[in-house]
Amino acid sequence: MTNYFNKFLNNYILTSIIAIVGGKLFIILYIPVPWLSGPLLAVTLFKNFLKREFTWKVQFRNFGLLIIGYTIGLSLTKSTFKNIIAQLPFMFFLTFILLSLSIIIALLISRLFKIDYNTSLLASLPGGLSQVIVIAEETKKVNLEIVTVSQSIRLILIVIITPLIVKLSVSPSTNILKQDSPIDTENIKIFPSIFIFLATSFIFIIILKKIKAPTPYLLGPIIGTTILQLLGIKGPELSYIIENGAQTLIGIHIGLMLNLSKITNKKKILLSSFSSAMLLLISSTMLSLLLIFLQPINQSTSLLSLAPGGIDQMGIISREVNANLAIVSSYQIFRLLSIFLIIPFIAKFLDE
Numbered sequence: 001m002t003n004y005f006n007k008f009l010n011n012y013i014l015t016s017i018i019a020i021v022g023g024k025l026f027i028i029l030y031i032p033v034p035w036l037s038g039p040l041l042a043v044t045l046f047k048n049f050l051k052r053e054f055t056w057k058v059q060f061r062n063f064g065l066l067i068i069g070y071t072i073g074l075s076l077t078k079s080t081f082k083n084i085i086a087q088l089p090f091m092f093f094l095t096f097i098l099l100s101l102s103i104i105i106a107l108l109i110s111r112l113f114k115i116d117y118n119t120s121l122l123a124s125l126p127g128g129l130s131q132v133i134v135i136a137e138e139t140k141k142v143n144l145e146i147v148t149v150s151q152s153i154r155l156i157l158i159v160i161i162t163p164l165i166v167k168l169s170v171s172p173s174t175n176i177l178k179q180d181s182p183i184d185t186e187n188i189k190i191f192p193s194i195f196i197f198l199a200t201s202f203i204f205i206i207i208l209k210k211i212k213a214p215t216p217y218l219l220g221p222i223i224g225t226t227i228l229q230l231l232g233i234k235g236p237e238l239s240y241i242i243e244n245g246a247q248t249l250i251g252i253h254i255g256l257m258l259n260l261s262k263i264t265n266k267k268k269i270l271l272s273s274f275s276s277a278m279l280l281l282i283s284s285t286m287l288s289l290l291l292i293f294l295q296p297i298n299q300s301t302s303l304l305s306l307a308p309g310g311i312d313q314m315g316i317i318s319r320e321v322n323a324n325l326a327i328v329s330s331y332q333i334f335r336l337l338s339i340f341l342i343i344p345f346i347a348k349f350l351d352e
Contacts, residue, residue, distance in 0.1 A: 011055035018042050018054075019252045023244075032163030033320045035247040036313065040159055043255030056256055064249030065217040066205075067242060068312045070197060071319065072218075072329045073225025074235050080326035087327060090294060091334045094287055094306060099338065101283045102126050102308075105276060113272040119143040123150035124276045125343070126284070126308030127335055131214050135343050145262075149269050152257040154277035158309035159254065159317075161281060166321050169299045190236040197235050200224035214340045218312050222329070247316050254313075280308045297327060305331035 022042025026034030047054050076084075102124045110120035122136045129151045136147040205220030213219060225235055263269050288302040297305075300323040304314045311332040318328045 011053075015043065015054045015056055015252060018046050019248050019255075023248060023251075032167050033159075033247070033317050035244040036251045036316050037160050037163065039248045039251035040156060040255040043252050044156060044258055047256060048258065048260045051261055054256055056252055058253070060249045061253035062217040064246040064253075065215065065312055066201060066221050067238065067246035068250070068315050069218040069221030070201060070225050070235070071238065071243065072311070072315045072325060073197075073222045073229065074237065075325040075329065076222070076226040077229050077326075083324075084326060084330045087295065087330060090291060091331055094291060094331075095335050095338050098126060098284060098287060098306060098308070098335070099342070101287075102280060105279045105283070108279070109272050109276050112275070113268055115146060115268075115272060116141065116143070119146050120272075120276075123147045123273070124280065125151075125339055126154075126280050127310060127332070127339055129155055129310065131336075131340055131343065145264065146269055146272070149258065149263060150273040150276055152254075153270070153273040154280065155254055155309060155313070156258065157274070157277045158281065158307055159251075159313050162303065162307045162309065162314075163317050163321065165285065166300045166303055166317070166323075169303065190238070193233075193236055196233065197221075197225055197228060200228055214336055215311065219333070222333075243316075243319070250312055250316070284308050297324065301327055304328045311336060 019039030019042060022040075023035045023038035025042070026038030031037060043054065103121065106121040106124040107117065109115060109124065110117040113120075115123075118139065119136075119142050122132055122139070122142060123146055125132050132151055133144070133148055136142045136144050201221035201224040203220075204224040205216050208216035208220050208223075228235065260266065260270075284306040285303065288299070288306045291297065291302045291306060292299060295302075300321045301318075304318050304321075304323050305328045307314055309332075311329060314332050315325060315329055317323075318325045
């Protein structure tokens with residue numbers, strides 16, 4: 001029992017050390033969002049090249065999501081909701097286009113790599129990784145291995161490449177448009193007010209889990225914190241140490257998703273997954289240029305709003321590059337909910 005515990009503990013320590021070294025290295029190299037992308041890439045490489053299992057609990061990821069959800073909720077104030085409401089028609093329009101493009105990309109990948117269309121379609125959906133995998137498990141005639149690997153690779157590439165695109169596309173002198181950091185910076189003591197927000201967040205986490213809503217540990221704190229903010233109860237900002245720690249927890253979790261040793265047809269699956277991810281990234285980047293043309297928002301906000309990643313990852317990157325966190329989160333949440341509502345109908349269609 002003692003040997004098992006020591007082995008278990010050593011695995012956690014090793015995983016943490018690799019993640020921290022990855023984050024520090026990315027800081028030295030001036031790579032954007034180092035505490036998300038650094039641990040993610042370091043853990044992915046070590047896991048697959050050392051060919052050993054790294055231990056990490058999903059509860060750590062959930063704790064990181066809770067912190068990020070709280071941070072996103074702080075950005076959703078009464079004033080920002082006016083801007084979000086103005087964006088709704090564009091959310092409908094651009095989400096519809098992006099999902100339509102993902103369907104076309106799935107068809108292209110299906111024919112190019114001789115993969116059945118059902119599998120290719122679920123593998124190409126932009127966002128909602130865990131939800132897509134669950135649907136894939138419940139859908140007949142779908143290769144779960146390809147869906148899982150494709151979704152994992154897409155997420156890893158988006159987290160690493162998107163910040164670089166943002167950094168290259170935005171000049172240092174560019175002004176952040178119309179208060180792209182709407183979080184109230186008033187100095188509020190973290191204790192005891194943080195307990196009110198934690199309690200409210202956990203209440204909504206429980207409710208969302210009961211109704212089987214997507215990513216409850218992220219959406220719960222967002223909803224709870226937003227409601228308290230709208231009621232006039234201001235939440236304290238968290239230190240960068242806490243936020244960086246949350247990024248690391250999430251980065252490690254994403255990095256451990258990809259297990260190359262379990263892939264049967266590596267060349268075909270990896271190439272098709274990479275192609276699908278890059279086509280989605282190119283499509284979303286082109287759409288972000290359209291959004292800039294249609295709406296007075298800057299490049300970083302537009303890119304992150306339409307990037308085919310997750311709410312938590314894009315929220316983290318938004319904070320790091322000083323994009324409009326409220327708008328980015330709104331676009332990402334809208335797409336997640338759209339996929340969550342659409343996928344069951346797609347799955348039913350695929351089963352027929």
